[in-house]
Amino acid sequence: MNATLSPSREFATGFARDRIALGAFWILCLLLLAAVAAPWLTPQNPYDLAQLDILDAKLAPGVASAAGYTHWLGTDDQGRDMVSAILYGLRISLGVGFLSTVAALGLGLVIGLVSARAGGWVDALIMRIVDLQLSFPAILVALILLALTGQGVDKIIIALIIVQWAYYARTVRGAALVELRREYIDAAVCAGYSSARILFRHVLPNVLPPLIVVATVQVAHAIALEATLSFLGLGMPITSPSLGLLIANGYTHLLSGKYWISFFPGIALLLTIVAINLVGDRLRDVLNPRLK
Amino acid sequence: MLNFTLRRLAQSAATLFVMSLLVFTGVYAIGNPVDILINPQADQAEIAQTITRLGLDRPLWEQYWIFLKGAFTGDLGKSFAASIPAIELIFERMPATLELAFMAMLIAIVLGIPLGLLAGLKPDSWIGRSIMAGSILGFSLPTFWVGLMLIMVFSVQLGWLPTTGRGATVDVFGIPVSFLTWDGIRHLILPATNLALFKLSLLIRLTRAGTREAMLQDYVRYARAKGVPEREVVRIHVLRNILIPIVTVVGLELGSLIAFAVVTETVFAWPGMGKLLIDSINVLDRPVIVAYLLVIVFLFIFINLLVDLLYTALDPRVRLKGAR
Numbered sequence: 001m002n003a004t005l006s007p008s009r010e011f012a013t014g015f016a017r018d019r020i021a022l023g024a025f026w027i028l029c030l031l032l033l034a035a036v037a038a039p040w041l042t043p044q045n046p047y048d049l050a051q052l053d054i055l056d057a058k059l060a061p062g063v064a065s066a067a068g069y070t071h072w073l074g075t076d077d078q079g080r081d082m083v084s085a086i087l088y089g090l091r092i093s094l095g096v097g098f099l100s101t102v103a104a105l106g107l108g109l110v111i112g113l114v115s116a117r118a119g120g121w122v123d124a125l126i127m128r129i130v131d132l133q134l135s136f137p138a139i140l141v142a143l144i145l146l147a148l149t150g151q152g153v154d155k156i157i158i159a160l161i162i163v164q165w166a167y168y169a170r171t172v173r174g175a176a177l178v179e180l181r182r183e184y185i186d187a188a189v190c191a192g193y194s195s196a197r198i199l200f201r202h203v204l205p206n207v208l209p210p211l212i213v214v215a216t217v218q219v220a221h222a223i224a225l226e227a228t229l230s231f232l233g234l235g236m237p238i239t240s241p242s243l244g245l246l247i248a249n250g251y252t253h254l255l256s257g258k259y260w261i262s263f264f265p266g267i268a269l270l271l272t273i274v275a276i277n278l279v280g281d282r283l284r285d286v287l288n289p290r291l292k
Numbered sequence: 293m294l295n296f297t298l299r300r301l302a303q304s305a306a307t308l309f310v311m312s313l314l315v316f317t318g319v320y321a322i323g324n325p326v327d328i329l330i331n332p333q334a335d336q337a338e339i340a341q342t343i344t345r346l347g348l349d350r351p352l353w354e355q356y357w358i359f360l361k362g363a364f365t366g367d368l369g370k371s372f373a374a375s376i377p378a379i380e381l382i383f384e385r386m387p388a389t390l391e392l393a394f395m396a397m398l399i400a401i402v403l404g405i406p407l408g409l410l411a412g413l414k415p416d417s418w419i420g421r422s423i424m425a426g427s428i429l430g431f432s433l434p435t436f437w438v439g440l441m442l443i444m445v446f447s448v449q450l451g452w453l454p455t456t457g458r459g460a461t462v463d464v465f466g467i468p469v470s471f472l473t474w475d476g477i478r479h480l481i482l483p484a485t486n487l488a489l490f491k492l493s494l495l496i497r498l499t500r501a502g503t504r505e506a507m508l509q510d511y512v513r514y515a516r517a518k519g520v521p522e523r524e525v526v527r528i529h530v531l532r533n534i535l536i537p538i539v540t541v542v543g544l545e546l547g548s549l550i551a552f553a554v555v556t557e558t559v560f561a562w563p564g565m566g567k568l569l570i571d572s573i574n575v576l577d578r579p580v581i582v583a584y585l586l587v588i589v590f591l592f593i594f595i596n597l598l599v600d601l602l603y604t605a606l607d608p609r610v611r612l613k614g615a616r
Contacts, residue, residue, distance in 0.1 A: 140551040147573045147581050148318050224434050231436045266437040274432045
């Protein structure tokens with residue numbers, strides 16, 4: 001590889017060498033942009049009841065409404081434009097996915113670092129808890145938590161954090177144990193730095209790369225999990241319709257052949273998850289020094 | 293081996309104890325047990341009677357003791373909705389869930405191992421690449437949405453298979469099964485395929501990775517040098533070696549199939565314990581939720597124990613490492 005390239009530049013060219021991953025990256029950027037800019041892109045605010053007309057309910061894709069507007073992806077049973085509903089839903093799904101992943105990452109990071117540094121019975125106890133939790137599928141843990149606490153945006157985010165932190169804690173601990181044996185740590189200890197300073201200023205930057213890869217793929221998991229829970233009626237409340245809730249809403253109309261109410265939100269969900277997974281896969285390959 | 297088995301048993305017992313504490317804390321300490329375990333429609337006298345019977349007026353450690361006794365004797369309170377013991381309701385639904393999970397696993401194994409082997413032997417051919425692309429898709433597709441699409445295509449559009457339900461069953465040793473009747477199989481195909489999809493992708497990836505690794509080993513090169521035909525090399529040397537991790541994963545994933553059955557059962561209205569859980573959550577039938585939780589925890593610990601023992605029996609290297 002060209003020695004004059006800066007590390008970030010080298011990383012970018014390495015990433016872009018895989019055309020599929022590059023395409024996925026751009027699709028992901030588009031989806032993010034569409035989600036952020038939803039209020040300016042959509043023809044209507046799907047949750048402002050004054051903008052809905054029940055006469056436009058269940059229009060097939062491409063049919064024009066009474067007011068003359070063409071609904072390219074059809075309308076749902078309330079006369080809501082599906083394009084608008086999907087973009088607003090994407091906003092909620094991505095928001096919940098990112099927020100819960102970042103929070104779980106932070107929590108797992110601190111617990112993992114402390115566990116690696118403390119060692120002894122603290123480390124053993126934390127790792128037993130991690131093992132115990134990871135021996136149960138995430139969906140089951142989340143289901144039970146929500147069954148006991150009831151639904152709500154805050155509750156689903158908490159449930160998603162609880163099911164995710166253990167992965168990060170284990171990843172961070174493993175990476176941190178390797179780093180803690182390095183000489184620069186001995187140097188830092190000799191310099192009289194505090195444990196906290198050594199952990200967060202010296203170890204943390206070195207354990208971050210593998211963690212970012214795990215986190216990328218976890219965002220996709222979190223989004224899929226939230227959609228599943230919402231579909232089951234345990235996730236987002238009806239006032240914050242994520243993609244999963246839109247799909248659930250179309251379920252009853254599926255049997256009468258009105259496929260588009262469930263189909264298109266599902267495609268949006270699929271596109272998001274596949275794009276994130278492909279980008280995550282590529283990140284892992286590029287950041288993994290063994291493959292160079 | 294006996295030593296290992298005993299230690300592993302003790303570990304499982306410890307896990308069971310910790311989980312019972314967690315469930316107890318969730319139900320009795322965080323929530324209000326009076327709300328959770330007593331039907332809100334009960335009258336004052338009935339509430340008072342149940343509080344005494346469940347010992348909710350006693351100190352917390354005594355309540356835990358009563359809860360444990362209840363859990364071991366299968367007395368976990370009556371379902372509000374059905375007015376029969378919650379645990380009976382769960383056991384009634386369990387065969388349907390197990391049948392669905394086993395059928396899904398069977399589909400995943402029968403398709404996944406040959407496809408993974410093919411992709412591993414020819415990683416750069418178009419067929420190897422298509423199999424891998426398919427497995428990425430299988431990982432990414434949300435189970436519930438695939439279920440809906442299966443219903444849409446095969447039931448609504450084509451009209452080949454029934455949309456929901458379990459179909460006719462016959463009793464085998466008193467357990468109702470549906471895979472022995474034609475109607476039952478027709479009802480089973482779509483949900484089992486739906487549930488299998490994720491595990492199928494997993495098995496493809498696992499088999500492919502194992503095959504690629506095994507093909508580079510010395511014993512494969514030696515077998516070829518000896519003049520063993522390629523078919524035999526794959527069948528005897530490669531397959532035998534990659535089967536050990538696959539058996540473990542298949543065993544461990546059985547538990548996750550039972551958990552994911554909640555989603556598939558809801559989509560296809562399959563009358564298993566997952567659907568029961570969701571229905572119970574929707575009508576706040578809490579004794580059933582608690583009973584489901586305990587049954588599933590027990591099931592998981594049991595499966596994990598079984599897989600560990602099986603793995604040790606299959607691969608002596610693990611046993612030796614564990615004994616050290």
